[in-house]
Amino acid sequence: MHAFEKESEYKERLAAIASRRTIAIISHPDAGKTTLTERLLLLGGAIQLAGTVKGRKSQRSATADWMAIEKERGISVTAAVMQFAYGDGLINLVDTPGHEDFSEDTYRTLTAVDAALMVIDAAKGVEERTRRLMEVCRMHGTPIVTFINKLDRDGRNPLVLLDEIEQAFGLACAPVNWPLGMGSSLAGLYDLELNQVLDYRRRQGTGYAMQSIRDMDDPWLMAALGSDRQQVLEELHLVRGVMPTYNEEAYLAGMLTPVFFGSALRGLGVDALLQGVLRFGPSPRPRQAVERLVQPEEEGFSGFVFKIQANMDPQHRDRIAFVRIVSGTFQRGMALCCVRTGKAIRSHEALALFAGSRSGVELAYPGDIIGLPNHGTLAVGDTLTQGECLHFTGIPHFAPELFRAVILTEPLKSKALLKGLEQLSEEGALQFFRPVVGSGLVVGAVGPLQFEVAAHRLRQEYGVNCRFEGVAVQQARWVTGPAAAMKAFLDKYPSQLARDASGHMVYLAPSTVNLRLVQERHAELSFAATRERAGEEAGKT
Numbered sequence: 001m002h003a004f005e006k007e008s009e010y011k012e013r014l015a016a017i018a019s020r021r022t023i024a025i026i027s028h029p030d031a032g033k034t035t036l037t038e039r040l041l042l043l044g045g046a047i048q049l050a051g052t053v054k055g056r057k058s059q060r061s062a063t064a065d066w067m068a069i070e071k072e073r074g075i076s077v078t079a080a081v082m083q084f085a086y087g088d089g090l091i092n093l094v095d096t097p098g099h100e101d102f103s104e105d106t107y108r109t110l111t112a113v114d115a116a117l118m119v120i121d122a123a124k125g126v127e128e129r130t131r132r133l134m135e136v137c138r139m140h141g142t143p144i145v146t147f148i149n150k151l152d153r154d155g156r157n158p159l160v161l162l163d164e165i166e167q168a169f170g171l172a173c174a175p176v177n178w179p180l181g182m183g184s185s186l187a188g189l190y191d192l193e194l195n196q197v198l199d200y201r202r203r204q205g206t207g208y209a210m211q212s213i214r215d216m217d218d219p220w221l222m223a224a225l226g227s228d229r230q231q232v233l234e235e236l237h238l239v240r241g242v243m244p245t246y247n248e249e250a251y252l253a254g255m256l257t258p259v260f261f262g263s264a265l266r267g268l269g270v271d272a273l274l275q276g277v278l279r280f281g282p283s284p285r286p287r288q289a290v291e292r293l294v295q296p297e298e299e300g301f302s303g304f305v306f307k308i309q310a311n312m313d314p315q316h317r318d319r320i321a322f323v324r325i326v327s328g329t330f331q332r333g334m335a336l337c338c339v340r341t342g343k344a345i346r347s348h349e350a351l352a353l354f355a356g357s358r359s360g361v362e363l364a365y366p367g368d369i370i371g372l373p374n375h376g377t378l379a380v381g382d383t384l385t386q387g388e389c390l391h392f393t394g395i396p397h398f399a400p401e402l403f404r405a406v407i408l409t410e411p412l413k414s415k416a417l418l419k420g421l422e423q424l425s426e427e428g429a430l431q432f433f434r435p436v437v438g439s440g441l442v443v444g445a446v447g448p449l450q451f452e453v454a455a456h457r458l459r460q461e462y463g464v465n466c467r468f469e470g471v472a473v474q475q476a477r478w479v480t481g482p483a484a485a486m487k488a489f490l491d492k493y494p495s496q497l498a499r500d501a502s503g504h505m506v507y508l509a510p511s512t513v514n515l516r517l518v519q520e521r522h523a524e525l526s527f528a529a530t531r532e533r534a535g536e537e538a539g540k541t
């Protein structure tokens with residue numbers, strides 16, 4: 001506690017921190033993220049009716065729809081973070097854009113949460129998008145809670161599913177409950193700790209009735225299992241005997257995941273999942289800055305920008321910076337400073353990005369995410385403090401996975417094009433590269449929609465008409481190494497090298513095989529798939 005802070009304020013702050021859980025859902029399209037989000041919001045009392053969460057098909061549909069959605073940007077911005085209370089907890093559910101919206105933002109959002117909720121479709125198991133998102137979680141050691149969804153349909157054997165998760169991610173699985181059957185023979189969910197079953201065939205209020213079980217011969221259990229009895233009992237014995245049990249240390253290190261089964265659509269097992277999120281946590285974690293480790297309990301405010309979203313009014317180039325609070329209490333109007341530029345940042349217009357309303361925020365605590373409207377003064381990766389020089393790490397730029405050549409249709413607009421690309425790149429909306437030879441420009445993204453949005457915004461905000469065309473680049477890596485080795489490399493591959501918006505050297509590989517070969521031949525150089533600004537900037541200050 002600081003000498004000037006009242007004890008009651010300090011206690012209030014500690015309680016606020018302890019109650020918060022900031023999480024994101026990661027899943028492959030169609031695994032049930034939207035349905036689950038809706039269920040969670042229903043349980044938290046944030047919505048009254050299933051079917052209220054915006055989007056679904058409309059959000060995932062074609063670009064034209066996205067452009068229309070952009071007009072309602074107020075709504076899509078507010079839906080970016082959903083805060084709701086449950087029991088003693090306060091959950092900040094940070095949306096990871098799905099489907100075609102997939103972009104670098106999706107990756108970076110995962111750097112702003114303390115845990116991730118992995119949703120797996122029981123019939124499909126581990127899918128591609130989940131793998132990619134999990135790579136980012138692994139990079140950060142993010143604790144993972146798993147929800148195996150759609151138990152009301154026939155799916156894969158639960159033991160096989162857990163095995164797949166272990167194999168795919170090297171994550172030990174500690175089931176919290178276990179399905180008694182699946183699809184049409186689903187009898188309920190067996191709570192492995194409490195020895196009780198959530199009876200899927202008996203509704204109670206808005207949920208399901210709870211049945212206590214004495215032992216494995218329990219008459220109710222025998223009757224409920226019907227013809228699947230033998231198999232399910234064997235599974236239960238196996239699960240009890242060989243599956244790991246929850247271990248906090250392993251969970252927090254991202255080495256073990258508690259697994260919940262259920263059905264988002266039927267509202268089965270979602271309560272248990274939410275209780276698990278509260279129980280396993282963690283509450284807002286300390287965060288590493290280049291200078292030191294920052295604890296959430298510290299009085300001084302600190303936070304970092306992990307996403308920038310262009311606002312609805314293109315005339316004003318208004319942007320909203322999403323700031324994850326790391327320490328201290330945010331109070332509207334407080335004086336904040338952007339460490340990179342040393343400039344004061346206005347906090348009078350700070351927004352709470354909650355579902356349903358885009359309201360001003362008066363007070364916010366570590367774990368919370370606030371929106372700061374600005375005119376391009378804030379960039380992804382920026383640290384905000386009350387004056388202390390801190391550079392939070394772990395908010396990287398990811399190497400793009402898709403590349404296009406930029407074709408300017410009006411030659412006189414090349415200056416405006418460069419400015420637009422630079423700014424879009426600062427925002428993290430896409431990345432652009434200037435090949436060291438020739439005058440062409442290459443842009444890169446991790447989701448195809450990023451190109452569409454960039455072309456649209458270049459037209460609207462910078463008055464530049466351009467189109468993007470295919471280019472022979474498949475992979476990009478930031479290259480660093482001793483000056484002499486870099487020079488030799490540049491002389492050898494001038495046509496494959498480019499500089500990114502910040503002037504860093506990038507190798508643009510025409511194929512994965514080529515990249516591997518070049519990496520093997522140049523072991524003296526480092527080829528990085530991510531680039532962070534924090535270290536570079538801290539070096540400058």
Ligand code: G4P
Binds near residue numbers: 028033035150152264
């Ligand atoms: P997403 O956001 O991860 O893409 O998935 P979403 O929730 O939109 O769910 C994808 C489809 O899966 C939806 O059906 C949804 O109703 C269904 N679904 C989600 N959870 C469950 C579940 O527990 N059980 C079953 N049986 N289905 C589930 P859809 O027909 O594609 O869309 P819609 O018309 O219902 O919106």
